[in-house]
Amino acid sequence: MKDNIYQPINGEIVDIIEESSTIKSFVIKPEEDFAFKTGQFVELTLPGKGEAPFTPSSSPAETDQIEITIMKAGRVTGLLHECKKGQKVGIRGPYGSCYPVDDFVGKQVYIIGGGVGLAPIRSLFLTLVDRIKDFKSVTCRYGAKTPEDFIFKKTLFGEWQKIKGVEIKLSVDQAGNGWDGNVGVVTTILNPSDVDIKNAVAVVCGPPIMMKYVTLKLLDFKFPPENIYLSMEKNMSCGVGKCGHCMLGKYYVCKDGPVFTYEQIKGYPKIWE
Amino acid sequence: MEKVFTSKLESFLNAVAEKFQLYVPAKTDDHYTYNVYDPSGKKPVELNDIRTCTPIKEFLFPIRELAATYPKEFKPDDIKPFAVFGLKECDLRSIEILDKVFAEEDFEDQLYLNRRNNMFIISSDCNEPGESCFCNIFGGKGFAESGFDLNVSKIKDGFIIEAGSSKGNSFLMEHSDIFGEIPDALLSERDANRAAVQARLEEKNDHLKFDVTIKQIVEDGCDSDVFDREAKNCVECQACTRVCPTCHCFYLYDMQKEDYFAKMKMWDSCMRLSYATVAGGENPNKVLGDRMKHRLLHKFVHFHDRYGLDMCVGCGRCVDADAGGMDIRDILKKLKD
Numbered sequence: 001m002k003d004n005i006y007q008p009i010n011g012e013i014v015d016i017i018e019e020s021s022t023i024k025s026f027v028i029k030p031e032e033d034f035a036f037k038t039g040q041f042v043e044l045t046l047p048g049k050g051e052a053p054f055t056p057s058s059s060p061a062e063t064d065q066i067e068i069t070i071m072k073a074g075r076v077t078g079l080l081h082e083c084k085k086g087q088k089v090g091i092r093g094p095y096g097s098c099y100p101v102d103d104f105v106g107k108q109v110y111i112i113g114g115g116v117g118l119a120p121i122r123s124l125f126l127t128l129v130d131r132i133k134d135f136k137s138v139t140c141r142y143g144a145k146t147p148e149d150f151i152f153k154k155t156l157f158g159e160w161q162k163i164k165g166v167e168i169k170l171s172v173d174q175a176g177n178g179w180d181g182n183v184g185v186v187t188t189i190l191n192p193s194d195v196d197i198k199n200a201v202a203v204v205c206g207p208p209i210m211m212k213y214v215t216l217k218l219l220d221f222k223f224p225p226e227n228i229y230l231s232m233e234k235n236m237s238c239g240v241g242k243c244g245h246c247m248l249g250k251y252y253v254c255k256d257g258p259v260f261t262y263e264q265i266k267g268y269p270k271i272w273e
Numbered sequence: 274m275e276k277v278f279t280s281k282l283e284s285f286l287n288a289v290a291e292k293f294q295l296y297v298p299a300k301t302d303d304h305y306t307y308n309v310y311d312p313s314g315k316k317p318v319e320l321n322d323i324r325t326c327t328p329i330k331e332f333l334f335p336i337r338e339l340a341a342t343y344p345k346e347f348k349p350d351d352i353k354p355f356a357v358f359g360l361k362e363c364d365l366r367s368i369e370i371l372d373k374v375f376a377e378e379d380f381e382d383q384l385y386l387n388r389r390n391n392m393f394i395i396s397s398d399c400n401e402p403g404e405s406c407f408c409n410i411f412g413g414k415g416f417a418e419s420g421f422d423l424n425v426s427k428i429k430d431g432f433i434i435e436a437g438s439s440k441g442n443s444f445l446m447e448h449s450d451i452f453g454e455i456p457d458a459l460l461s462e463r464d465a466n467r468a469a470v471q472a473r474l475e476e477k478n479d480h481l482k483f484d485v486t487i488k489q490i491v492e493d494g495c496d497s498d499v500f501d502r503e504a505k506n507c508v509e510c511q512a513c514t515r516v517c518p519t520c521h522c523f524y525l526y527d528m529q530k531e532d533y534f535a536k537m538k539m540w541d542s543c544m545r546l547s548y549a550t551v552a553g554g555e556n557p558n559k560v561l562g563d564r565m566k567h568r569l570l571h572k573f574v575h576f577h578d579r580y581g582l583d584m585c586v587g588c589g590r591c592v593d594a595d596a597g598g599m600d601i602r603d604i605l606k607k608l609k610d
């Protein structure tokens with residue numbers, strides 16, 4: 001970490017992977033040592049243009065480069081989508097809380113992701129898979145608007161499905177040609193019989209509306225609020241709990257989050273907005 | 274700690290100005306702001322009876338500053354030691370609040386600390402609290418007992434200067450030739466002045482003394498329609514947050530300079546519509562009343578939960594500055610009712 005908390009370290013985009021029509025993954029090589037824990041986020045600067053928060057989608061075990069998966073959603077993400085290989089960027093962080101993977105040992109990890117929310121989840125997934133025997137099982141339920149909108153398609157439809165101890169089910173809001181899986185929002189593939197609630201943790205990441213309904217469903221299943229981990233999205237700017245933009249009740253999402261249990265934040269209004 | 278007497282401010286201020294870049298209060302219409310001290314004597318310095326209308330945070334956390342550069346890392350300029358004369362007790366408490374945020378150990382803001390560590394604080398007793406002053410509701414008394422390097426108390430025939438830090442103490446000892454000793458009678462006069470001001474504050478703000486904490490009032494009032502009703506008078510000028518000495522929201526933005534890229538840090542306001550908007554467009558505080566509620570919750574509930582004190586010093590600057598006539602004191606009273 002730099003002495004000046006606002007100073008990024010320099011990095012370069014070394015590869016760009018088109019994940020869907022609106023989502024790209026950027027492989028970034030930092031010029032200095034950079035390590036993060038899964039679930040933490042970084043502030044990515046496009047020099048002279050702007051800065052935005054993203055949770056890396058790569059495994060923290062990969063230390064020479066990080067991957068950041070970005071949906072074109074606003075001004076900075078739009079400009080990032082225009083970037084080519086070789087573009088210089090700045091990286092500040094890592095910031096905030098991580099998924100407490102060690103606390104998941106011996107448990108079933110029930111991962112529910114939607115849309116670009118699969119990005120932080122992929123980082124967690126790769127971390128879990130590295131030591132898959134430590135967990136009872138990893139059960140994934142992912143949703144996307146259409147089959148084309150799934151990110152990490154190659155591994156998601158391929159090798160991840162074959163990992164022993166991992167079970168993946170997918171759903172799309174609208175089916176396309178050749179889709180023979182479930183059609184419906186991701187909550188339609190959540191089933192209490194899939195999960196041993198007494199010995200499980202749930203991890204949810206996706207658009208706010210999806211996180212809301214998934215959390216409500218998990219509560220219906222009698223999932224304890226302290227075992228539901230949410231990756232919250234707010235307008236994180238400084239990353240160090242000062243600028244105020246990402247306040248959620250008494251918490252700064254950038255510093256106390258972005259990973260919260262539902263128990264921590266359930267008392268505050270408008271957590272999904 | 275040393276206590277000394279001087280009959281004239283000028284020799285004292287000249288001595289300060291030899292050592293520091295000195296800022297002094299200057300009256301404009303009914304208000305005080307800060308100017309650079311002019312040692313020529315052409316603009317005699319008047320000790321401000323009340324806090325300035327501008328917030329002290331300007332000295333520690335400027336409206337806009339360079340925060341980082343790219344690709345080459347910049348080293349923040351060394352801040353030359355500077356002194357500010359005429360800060361009031363409420364100002365000192367606002368610095369204590371800013372310290373909680375910017376000097377927090379896990380992420381120290383070096384831009385802030387560079388200024389903070391080089392600031393020589395010369396506070397002074399309040400002589401004429403204004404209509405909007407309600408510092409006593411937050412434990413204020415109108416005079417400071419800590420948090421300053423030197424404190425100046427005006428008495429009939431001159432000024433009592435008291436040290437509050439080793440830096441202040443050394444200053445008084447180094448300049449003993451320009452000061453005199455204080456007869457006990459003058460200290461009694463100072464204490465009587467202080468007691469009178471404190472009594473005036475207590476009397477004028479009696480209507481704001483509640484039987485529960487302000488934190489409790491805001492927490493309990495959260496679901497009331499007071500915020501939406503009050504918002505009808507708000508013209509969204511954001512002056513309340515700009516002049517507030519404890520409001521410290523800022524935003525970072527990037528820009529291209531001639532041969533480098535800069536990241537700037539600039540004051541922001543939680544009363545601004547898109548303040549909390551995320552890239553996808555969601556915004557928990559689209560409604561003005563909700564932004565007002567967020568502001569009060571931050572000040573009196575969330576900041577309290579985090580740091581154990583209110584994020585308000587009762588200086589009343591927001592009351593004086595607000596273009597729509599919003600008054601935080603009225604809002605608190607309505608929430609209580």
